[in-house]
Amino acid sequence: MIAVADLAVHYRDKCAFAGVNLSVARGTITALVGPSGCGKSSLLSCLNRLVDMVPGARASGRVDVDGCDVLDPRLDLVAHRRRVGMIFQKPNPFPLSIRENIAFPLREHGVRDVGERVESALRAVGLWTEVNDRLDRPALGLSGGQQQRLCIARALALEPSVVLLDEPCSALDPIASGVVEDHVASLRGRYTVVIVTHNLAQARRIADHTAVFWVRGGTGYLAEHGATEQVFGSPRTDVAAAYVSGSRG
Amino acid sequence: MTGTLRDRAYQAAASASALFLLLGLGAVLIDTFAAALPRLDLDFVRLPPSDAGRAGGVGPIIVSTLCILGVALAAAVPPALGAGVFLAELGGRLARPVRLSLEVLAGVPSIVFGLFGNAFFCKVLGLGFSILSGGLTLACMVLPILVKATEEGVRAVPSEYRLGAAALGLSRGSYLWRIGLPQAMPLVVTGLVLGVGRALAETAALIFTSGYVDRWPESLHDSGRALSIHVYDLAMNVPGGDASAHASAAVLVLAILGVNAVVAALGRWVRTR
Numbered sequence: 001m002i003a004v005a006d007l008a009v010h011y012r013d014k015c016a017f018a019g020v021n022l023s024v025a026r027g028t029i030t031a032l033v034g035p036s037g038c039g040k041s042s043l044l045s046c047l048n049r050l051v052d053m054v055p056g057a058r059a060s061g062r063v064d065v066d067g068c069d070v071l072d073p074r075l076d077l078v079a080h081r082r083r084v085g086m087i088f089q090k091p092n093p094f095p096l097s098i099r100e101n102i103a104f105p106l107r108e109h110g111v112r113d114v115g116e117r118v119e120s121a122l123r124a125v126g127l128w129t130e131v132n133d134r135l136d137r138p139a140l141g142l143s144g145g146q147q148q149r150l151c152i153a154r155a156l157a158l159e160p161s162v163v164l165l166d167e168p169c170s171a172l173d174p175i176a177s178g179v180v181e182d183h184v185a186s187l188r189g190r191y192t193v194v195i196v197t198h199n200l201a202q203a204r205r206i207a208d209h210t211a212v213f214w215v216r217g218g219t220g221y222l223a224e225h226g227a228t229e230q231v232f233g234s235p236r237t238d239v240a241a242a243y244v245s246g247s248r249g
Numbered sequence: 250m251t252g253t254l255r256d257r258a259y260q261a262a263a264s265a266s267a268l269f270l271l272l273g274l275g276a277v278l279i280d281t282f283a284a285a286l287p288r289l290d291l292d293f294v295r296l297p298p299s300d301a302g303r304a305g306g307v308g309p310i311i312v313s314t315l316c317i318l319g320v321a322l323a324a325a326v327p328p329a330l331g332a333g334v335f336l337a338e339l340g341g342r343l344a345r346p347v348r349l350s351l352e353v354l355a356g357v358p359s360i361v362f363g364l365f366g367n368a369f370f371c372k373v374l375g376l377g378f379s380i381l382s383g384g385l386t387l388a389c390m391v392l393p394i395l396v397k398a399t400e401e402g403v404r405a406v407p408s409e410y411r412l413g414a415a416a417l418g419l420s421r422g423s424y425l426w427r428i429g430l431p432q433a434m435p436l437v438v439t440g441l442v443l444g445v446g447r448a449l450a451e452t453a454a455l456i457f458t459s460g461y462v463d464r465w466p467e468s469l470h471d472s473g474r475a476l477s478i479h480v481y482d483l484a485m486n487v488p489g490g491d492a493s494a495h496a497s498a499a500v501l502v503l504a505i506l507g508v509n510a511v512v513a514a515l516g517r518w519v520r521t522r
Contacts, residue, residue, distance in 0.1 A: 050416055081418035088416075092409035094428050104427060105417045151413070158417065 398440020
C-alpha cells in the first residue's frame with residue numbers, strides 16, 4: 001500500500017511537480033502516464049528515495065509505503081530499497097555474470113539460499129530455460145529484452161513488496177517489449193506495481209489504475225487518477241480526455 | 250578539385266607527422282640496442298658490475314630497481330585508489346584543495362622530490378640511503394598520476410550501474426568493490442603504466458634517497474642503485490663506460506616494457522575476476 005500526500009520535488013529552484021496526492025492499493029498495478037517533463041519519473045524516485053542521489057533535489061510532502069514514512073531522513077535506506085524494487089528505462093545489468101547479477105545483491109543482503117533464489121527468480125521471468133546452460137557468461141551478452149528480464153529477476157529475488165518500473169519497455173523492440181509487458185502484468189496480486197509508461201495502449205492493457213500527469217507553467221501535476229477503464233472510457237478532466245484520445249500530448 | 254587537393258595535403262601532413270614519430274622512436278631504440286649489443290647477454294643481467302661498471306653486469310641493479318618500484322607502487326596505489334574514489338564519488342568541500350595540491354604535486358621538479366625525500370625519509374624518519382627511502386620518494390611523485398587516473402576511471406563508469414546498485418539497496422562500498430573499481434581498471438592501468446614509466450626513468454629523486462651502492466641488496470634498508478642512475482653514472486663519470494651505459498639503458502627499456510605488460514595483465518585479471 002502506497003500513500004502519497006501533497007508531494008513536491010524541487011531540483012534546486014525548479015519545481016518538477018507539486019501537490020500530488022495518490023494512493024495505490026496493495027497488489028494492484030498503477031500506470032503513470034503523461035507527456036515528458038511532468039514529473040512521473042521524479043515521483044517514482046521518491047518512492048525508493050533514489051531522488052537523494054540527484055544533486056540539489058529535494059522532496060517535500062509525505063510518502064508512506066507499507067506504513068513506513070519514506071521521506072524520514074532516519075529511514076533505513078538499505079532495508080527500504082530491498083522492499084521497493086526498481087526497473088529502469090535502459091536495462092542495466094551489472095558487468096558481471098548472469099548468476100552474479102542476482103547472487104551478488106542477495107549475498108549483500110545476507111540471504112543464505114542464494115542458489116535456489118537465483119533459479120526461482122530466473123524462472124519467474126521466463127529466463128531459466130533460456131540461460132541455465134550459461135549462467136556464468138557475462139550478462140551484457142544477453143539481448144536487450146533478456147537483460148531487462150534479468151533486471152526484473154534481480155529485483156524480484158530480493159522479495160520486494162513494491163516494484164517500480166520506469167518505462168521498462170521503451171528501449172526494447174516490439175517483441176521483447178511484449179514479453180516484458182506480460183511479465184509485468186503477471187506481477188499483479190503478489191506485488192504492488194507502479195509503472196511509468198509513454199505507451200497508452202500498454203497502460204490500458206495492464207494497469208488497474210491510471211494516473212494522468214500534465215504540465216502547467218513548467219510544473220507537473222496530477223490531472224486525473226482513477227480506475228483505468230474510467231480514465232480511458234469517461235475521463236473527468238479535459239486534459240485527460242484530450243490525452244487519452246490522442247488529441248493532445 | 251581544390252577540396253580533394255586540400256584533403257590530400259592534410260592527409261600527407263598527418264601521415265608525415267605519424268611517420269616522424271615512428272622514426273624518432275625507432276632511432277632511439279636502434280641507437281640504444283645497436284650500441285648495447287656487444288655487452289648484452291645473459292651474464293650482463295645476472296652478474297654484479299665490476300671495474301666501476303665497465304665489466305660485469307647489472308644483476309643487483311635490476312633487483313634494486315624492481316625493489317624500489319615495488320615499494321613505490323605498494324605505498325602509492327592504495328592511497329591513490331582511495332583518493333581517486335573520494336574525488337569521483339564524494340568530493341564535497343575537501344575536493345578543491347585536494348585537487349589543487351595534486352596539481353601542485355604533479356608540477357614539482359623531481360630534484361625537489363629528491364631533496365625532500367632526503368630530508369624527510371632519510372633523515373627525519375631515519376631510513377637513511379635505502380631502497381625504502383627511494384621507493385617512498387617515488388611514491389610521492391607518482392601519486393598525482395595514479396589519483397587522476399583512478400578519478401577519471403571511476404567517473405567514466407556509466408551512472409546506470411550506480412543507480413541500479415543503489416536501487417537494490419547495495420552499499421556504496423560493495424558497489425565500488427564489485428562494479429565501480431573493476432570497471433575503472435582500464436584507466437587505472439593507463440595511469441599505472443605512466444607512473445611506472447616515470448618511476449623507472451627517475452634519476453634525480455633517487456640520487457639523494459636510494460643512493461648508488463651497486464652491491465646485491467639484502468633488505469629494503471640497504472642502499473640500492475637504480476638502473477637510471479647506473480646509466481647516468483656510466484655515461485657521465487666512468488671513462489670507457491659507454492658500452493655498458495647503452496646496455497644498461499637497453500635493459501631499462503626492456504624492464505619498462507616488461508613491467509607494463511605485467512601491469513596490463515593484472516588489470517585484465519581484476520576486471521574479469
